[in-house]
Amino acid sequence: MQLNPHTFALIRQRLDEAERNIQYVRQALENPEAASEGAMTENGGEAPLAGERIVEGVFDGQNMQGNDGETYPVPPNYASKSKLVEGDILKLTIGADGSFVYKQIKPVDRRRAVGTLSADEQGNFGVTADGKMYRVLLASVTFYRAEEGDEVTILLPEHGEAEWGAVEHVIHQ
Structure with missing residues (x-):
């Protein structure tokens, strides 16, 4: 069966989204308190859980350019639903299991x-x-x-x- 490039890209995108959703649900099941309430630091920001890493960066239209110099792929469905614009500031929480959870923290005008x-x-x-x-x-x-x-x-x-x-x-x- 031969798929046209548009259909192939859509199928790949849906599979990626399903995998991310499964990772999120597994993470929530392993730590339901953090998923529902969120751990907070004294200054009001979220504190990373054991084994997690937090990176902030700027959205470039497809990816987040992290403050650590790395480029992180932003899920297209998240960018689309959130209507992310170039220059928006994002926070990425990298889970101990390798999962990525993005949050828009400062939208540009x-x-x-x-x-x-x-x-x-x-x-x-x-x-x-x-x-x-x-x-x-x-x-x-x-x-x-x-x-x-x-x-x-x-x-x-x-x-x-x-x-x-x-x-x-x-x-x-």
Whole structure:
């Protein structure tokens, strides 16, 4: 059976999401108090549990650039549902079991732009708005069931340049 690249990417994305959900549930079952209440430090931040590591970083449109110099992949479904924008500050908790849990801790100021959805030869989607092409996540396109030619409202950082936009709304044509 031959799958087109768009369908293959969607299947891979759904499998990754299912694996992350299973890891989260296992982690919650192993430590239900931390999952429901969250351990707090004296200054109000979350304290890492034994074996956990916390890294803060900046979202670049697809990944988090950690303050430790490393690049961490952000799950596309999380980035899409949270409408993450380039420049947002994230916190990553790396569990003792290797699981990754992201949390948006400081969003950047945003602006909206309206444009038209298109795809390139490799199946990458973008929105042309304000005379520029902004890349958008496949997870957003599939979630909204958007198609080439649809009118899309994207969120962009208010200040500075951006390569990526976060899909906010789709008006089907």
